[in-house]
Each structure stands twice: as C-alpha cells, then as structure tokens.
Amino acid sequence: MALYVFETDDGDVIERAFPMGGCPASVKVDGKIAKRNRSLEYQHAFVKGTKTPVKRGHGKWPMLPCVASGVQPSQANELRDFYKQRGMNVEVNKDGDPIYTSAKQREKALKIRGMCDKNSYN
Numbered sequence: 201m202a203l204y205v206f207e208t209d210d211g212d213v214i215e216r217a218f219p220m221g222g223c224p225a226s227v228k229v230d231g232k233i234a235k236r237n238r239s240l241e242y243q244h245a246f247v248k249g250t251k252t253p254v255k256r257g258h259g260k261w262p263m264l265p266c267v268a269s270g271v272q273p274s275q276a277n278e279l280r281d282f283y284k285q286r287g288m289n290v291e292v293n294k295d296g297d298p299i300y301t302s303a304k305q306r307e308k309a310l311k312i313r314g315m316c317d318k319n320s321y322n
Contacts, residue, residue, distance in 0.1 A: 205241040206234035213240060265297035266306070269315060272296055286312050 204223045206214045214234050216227055226235045271279050276296040283290040283298075290309050291299045300306035310316060 203241075205237050207237040207240060208232045208234045213237070262299055262301045265293050265295065265299050267297050269310060269313070270295065270297035282313075283309065288312070 202220050202223070203215050203217055206216060206227050206229070208214075208229065210232070212229075212232075212234070214227070214229050218224070223236065226233050228234075270292075273294060273296045276292050276294060279296060279298070280290075280292045283292070288305070288309060290305065291301075293299060298309060300309065306317075
C-alpha cells in the first residue's frame, strides 16, 4: 500500500493508503471532496497523528518515523529512556517509532541498539 496526499478546497491535507496504481483522483472526507495533490505527495509526508509536515526524499532530514527500528507502542517510553541514558536526544512517537534528525544520529542510534542498515546513505 502506498500513501497518497489529498487536499480539500479549504486547504485541509489528508493522507490515505491505496494499492499501488489504485489511487482515485479524489476522496470524500467529512462531506468534502479532497483532490489528489501530487506536489504535496512528492514534497511532504505527515508525522502520524499530527498535521506536522516532514520533508520526504533521499537525504532529507528529519526522516519519517523509522518503523523498521521501532518498538511496540507499549515500549515507546522504554525506548525513549534507553536513548536518554546513552546521551541521545531521539524523538520516539506514540507508536514506538524513532524519528531521526540526521544520518549521523540514525547511524549512532542503530549502532547502540546492535542494528545496522545495509542500505544506508549518509
């Protein structure tokens, strides 16, 4: 499933997941029609549960929440504490996914957890 971005005439931005190639041109949200906005899809994603845009793309920081290095939502506070005890200021969202602010921070955070990213780019 891929995320697609839609925008209402009022400027509200909504993300919806659809199968690749199965995205409609518009969706109905709270009685309003929201049209697909490819420009916003390319430029932004939103931190889950907020209206805060996070720039997306190769080499853009902060990164979207890193699901691959995340934990269960019930363990989010434990992961935050783990990073703090090791002198790292890594934000962890309520879903338990870290949000890294730089490639260096991501590399260090993964290393102290005994993880590595073979497809890493710095």
